[in-house]
Amino acid sequence: MSYKKPNFKEKYGNFINGKFVDPVDGEYFENKSPIDNSLIAKYPRSKKEDVNNAVEAANAAKEAWGNTSAAERANLLNKVADIIEQHLEEFALVETCDNGKAIRETINADVPLSVDHWRYFASVIRAEEGTATELDQNTLSMNIKEPLGVVAQIIPWNFPLLMLSWKVPPALAAGNCVILKPAEQTPSSATLLMEKIADVFPPGVVNIIHGFGPEAGKPLASHSGVDKVAFTGETTTGQLIMQYASKNLNPVTMELGGKSPNIFFNSVMDEDDAFLDKAIEGAVLFAFNQGEVCTCPSRLLVQEDIYDAFMEKVIARTKAIVQANPYDVNTMMGAQASNDQFEKILSYINIGKEEGAKVLTGGNACKLEGEFANGYYIEPTILEGHNKMRVFQEEIFGPVLAVTKFKDEAEAIEIANDTLYGLGAGVWTRDAHQLYQIPRAIKAGRVWVNCYHAYPAHAPFGGYKKSGFGRETHLMMMNHYRQNKNMLISYDKNKLGFF
Amino acid sequence: MEFKRVAITEQAAKIVQQLKEKHGELIFHQSGGCCDGSAPMIFEKEDMYLDDSDILLGQLEYVNYYMNEEQFEYWKHTFLTVDITEGRGSSFSLEIPLGLRFIIHSRLLTEEENKALNN
Numbered sequence: 001m002s003y004k005k006p007n008f009k010e011k012y013g014n015f016i017n018g019k020f021v022d023p024v025d026g027e028y029f030e031n032k033s034p035i036d037n038s039l040i041a042k043y044p045r046s047k048k049e050d051v052n053n054a055v056e057a058a059n060a061a062k063e064a065w066g067n068t069s070a071a072e073r074a075n076l077l078n079k080v081a082d083i084i085e086q087h088l089e090e091f092a093l094v095e096t097c098d099n100g101k102a103i104r105e106t107i108n109a110d111v112p113l114s115v116d117h118w119r120y121f122a123s124v125i126r127a128e129e130g131t132a133t134e135l136d137q138n139t140l141s142m143n144i145k146e147p148l149g150v151v152a153q154i155i156p157w158n159f160p161l162l163m164l165s166w167k168v169p170p171a172l173a174a175g176n177c178v179i180l181k182p183a184e185q186t187p188s189s190a191t192l193l194m195e196k197i198a199d200v201f202p203p204g205v206v207n208i209i210h211g212f213g214p215e216a217g218k219p220l221a222s223h224s225g226v227d228k229v230a231f232t233g234e235t236t237t238g239q240l241i242m243q244y245a246s247k248n249l250n251p252v253t254m255e256l257g258g259k260s261p262n263i264f265f266n267s268v269m270d271e272d273d274a275f276l277d278k279a280i281e282g283a284v285l286f287a288f289n290q291g292e293v294c295t296c297p298s299r300l301l302v303q304e305d306i307y308d309a310f311m312e313k314v315i316a317r318t319k320a321i322v323q324a325n326p327y328d329v330n331t332m333m334g335a336q337a338s339n340d341q342f343e344k345i346l347s348y349i350n351i352g353k354e355e356g357a358k359v360l361t362g363g364n365a366c367k368l369e370g371e372f373a374n375g376y377y378i379e380p381t382i383l384e385g386h387n388k389m390r391v392f393q394e395e396i397f398g399p400v401l402a403v404t405k406f407k408d409e410a411e412a413i414e415i416a417n418d419t420l421y422g423l424g425a426g427v428w429t430r431d432a433h434q435l436y437q438i439p440r441a442i443k444a445g446r447v448w449v450n451c452y453h454a455y456p457a458h459a460p461f462g463g464y465k466k467s468g469f470g471r472e473t474h475l476m477m478m479n480h481y482r483q484n485k486n487m488l489i490s491y492d493k494n495k496l497g498f499f
Numbered sequence: 500m501e502f503k504r505v506a507i508t509e510q511a512a513k514i515v516q517q518l519k520e521k522h523g524e525l526i527f528h529q530s531g532g533c534c535d536g537s538a539p540m541i542f543e544k545e546d547m548y549l550d551d552s553d554i555l556l557g558q559l560e561y562v563n564y565y566m567n568e569e570q571f572e573y574w575k576h577t578f579l580t581v582d583i584t585e586g587r588g589s590s591f592s593l594e595i596p597l598g599l600r601f602i603i604h605s606r607l608l609t610e611e612e613n614k615a616l617n618n
Contacts, residue, residue: 029598045596157589183589213591235567236530236540236547237590243548257532294532340586340600344537351577351605390605393573395532420569421532466532466569 002328003103005033006093008188011042014050014210015194017057018203024049029212031187034100034335035326037374043187046211048219051179054207055225058150058177061204066147066175070125076200077122077169083196084161085115091189093327095161098188100335100376101289102326113455114165117473120457121169124475138492144485147175148251149227151481152220154241156232157183157337158292158397164190166472167230168206174481179207179226181217185338213237224248228481231255232294234395235466253470253480255294255462257395258423261416262286262297262452263406263438267430269306275450276313279428282452283314283401287321287380290336291345291399294467295424297452299392300382300403301415307405315361318380318401323366335375336398342376345398348391349381357385357402387415395421409434413441422464426452445471502615504578504608507559511583511601515541515560518593527559527581529566529574529603530590539564539581539601540592575617577605 011028013020023044031040044050084091091114092106101110132142151171155163160182171178182190187210194208209216221229222244231241232255245252268279286297302310326334336342342365349363362381367373380399383391392402406412416425422444429435429450439447445462448454455461460474470480507515519525524544531537541562553565559581566574586600594601608616 184595185587185589212596213589214593215596217589218591234530234532234537234590236528240542240547240591259532338586340538340584340588340602343584343586343602347602347604348537351607354605354607388573390573390577394537396537 002325003093004327005035005038005097006090008041012044012187012191014044014046014054015191015198015206015208016050016054017207018198018201020194021053023047024053029184031098031184033097034337035097035375036371040098040188043184043191043210046209046216050209050211051216051219051223054179054209055150055223057204058179058207059225061202062147062149062177065177065202065205066149068175073173073175074122074126077118077173079200080197081115081118081122083200084111084118084193087196088112088115091161091192094192095189096326096334098186099157099160100326100337102331102334104329104331105289110159110162114161117162117165117457118169121173121478124478125173128475128478138490140489140491142487142489144487145174145478146483146485148481148483149176150225151176151178151228151230152223152226153178153180153230154217154221154233155180155182157185158289158294160186161189161193163232164193167232170472170477171230171481172201172205174478176228176481177205177207179209179220181209181211181220184210184212218244221245222247226250228252230470230480238468251480254468255470255472256421256466256468258294258296258421258463258467259299259393259395259419260295260297260421260424260426260444261299261301261419261442262426263301263412263416263428264303264306264310265412265429265431265434266303266306268428269310270430275430278450280313280317282426282428284317284321285452286401287318287333287399288453290333290378292337292341292397293453294395295446295453296395296397297424297426298396298401299387299419300401301406301412302403303412304405304407311360311403315382318361318382321380323377323379324368325372333380333399335377337376339376341397342378345378345396345400348394348396348398349383349400352383352385352389352391352400352402355385355389355391357383357389357391360384360403362399387418393419409438413438417443420466423467424448502612503557504616505557505559505564505581506578507581508583511581512560514583514594514597514599514601515562519560519562522593525562525593527562527564528553529564529570531567531570538588538590538592539603540590541594541601542591543593576608576613578608578612580604
């Protein structure tokens with residue numbers, strides 16, 4: 001079964017103060033689909049004045065919104081979840097068209113997961129409580145959580161609706177107003193969401209600004225009317241945003257890159273059973289979302305005594321990946337998100353070859369026929385080499401796996417931690433001791449044990465080292481969007497006696 | 500003979516000139532990791548805070564090209580050529596509104612270059 005490219009209007013506006021508005025200076029940019037390089041629609045090329053308007057609207061709305069009851073906020077978050085769920089297919093199609101990923105991923109992962117994150121934060125604020133401590137007989141210390149006010153959020157293009165749904169619900173649940181800037185490669189699903197939920201929140205509570213990083217992102221990140229900036233992206237922009245935030249003494253959270261190791265110990269091959277089958281799939285998950293995931297398991301570490309037998313199965317499974325029309329439900333891998341992304345990935349495959357890595361499978365652009373001939377497709381690629389090579393150290397953000405072998409536990413840990421990043425890692429074993437000890441020794445914020453690429457709400461996600469800080473998809477994120485008001489109350493009728 | 504680590508294509512040099520006319524003095528900074536990472540980014544000179552941890556790789560069109568020292572450790576054996584392609588990045592790099600994106604092509608340094616630059 002195959003879907004078709006969805007219909008779009010000719011152009012869309014920013015969503016500010018509860019309605020769609022044209023950009024102040026009337027400039028738009030063209031957004032194209034990476035599936036076939038066809039035009040999707042025009043989106044606002046916003047500038048500082050548009051950002052100012054959004055910040056003003058959010059500031060005007062923050063007091064009333066911050067004072068709504070937890071029950072009311074939870075009801076509205078649940079309403080959003082219901083609306084997305086009711087239009088699941090529509091969101092999935094728009095996302096596939098805009099990002100290029102296969103429809104089976106948007107239908108089964110991006111959109112349902114988005115729904116669940118809205119519901120999770122709706123439920124969290126009904127269940128959590130503040131704290132009160134009796135410091136002595138007459139003194140009570142009470143902690144009340146207060147919203148920060150206005151939160152700016154800048155998200156990437158790899159999971160446009162899902163990244164929005166990681167960031168917006170906790171900020172709203174905590175009582176903040178939000179200004180979100182989607183990536184300019186993928187403005188469509190955020191816009192569709194605003195169309196569907198335009199009347200859910202009071203005006204100014206949720207605002208969406210489109211545009212380019214230097215023109216709209218920078219004024220947003222550096223705006224003195226913003227109380228916090230949350231960013232997902234790469235390291236240099238992360239550093240810049242932290243610099244701007246330092247001027248305003250604003251808190252930030254950063255989810256940056258990764259070069260995640262996926263480690264397979266020899267016991268996975270002790271049996272030829274369902275678990276081995278799962279493990280092979282776990283190694284091939286590097287191709288999930290065309291490899292455009294911050295936690296892409298892009299470094300495969302296999303114990304040397306099972307290396308040949310294990311890799312034979314991994315290569316066979318990789319070769320079985322169906323790369324075709326992304327709107328077809330049988331397609332497993334779609335298009336890379338943009339031309340520059342496509343060029344960058346091919347350039348990395350080349351440097352890998354030059355550095356002496358051996359191509360075990362793939363290694364080229366994938367030519368699709370007909371209407372997809374102008375899209376950006378790359379073969380899932382496995383390069384064999386060693387951990388000092390650039391393809392083992394740099395985030396390629398494409399379907400490129402770098403594989404090497406290790407002798408024992410010590411060497412596995414050494415290779416796994418020999419990276420600038422520490423976002424995700426995978427450990428696969430049937431050994432009960434390794435199940436605990438190896439994950440503890442890996443310096444990464446999320447270690448998947450006998451699984452990979454699961455992102456349920458209720459399990460905190462975030463990085464060590466140059467992968468950033470802050471923990472999303474969990475109650476913990478709420479405190480990144482809140483102040484703590486400590487009320488220190490004396491029930492003593494007697495004076496101190498100093499004066 | 501003088502050895503270099505970075506070079507720029509003619510087309511990319513034209514864009515650098517164009518950006519200089521509009522924005523004044525510029526720097527390149529090589530980003531790492533994630534979505535738009537592992538790409539050269541160009542900013543107004545005063546925009547980014549640089550210190551000893553940023554290694555100066557060279558100058559392109561009189562624009563300094565920097566990379567963080569930890570990243571440099573893994574890149575120091577490669578020669579980088581900055582090029583320009585159609586594209587749409589979401590970083591703060593100044594060429595993005597033009598519908599263009601700086602990218603790099605890499606090759607390994609020759610033995611001779613490596614000896615001169617990395618010893």
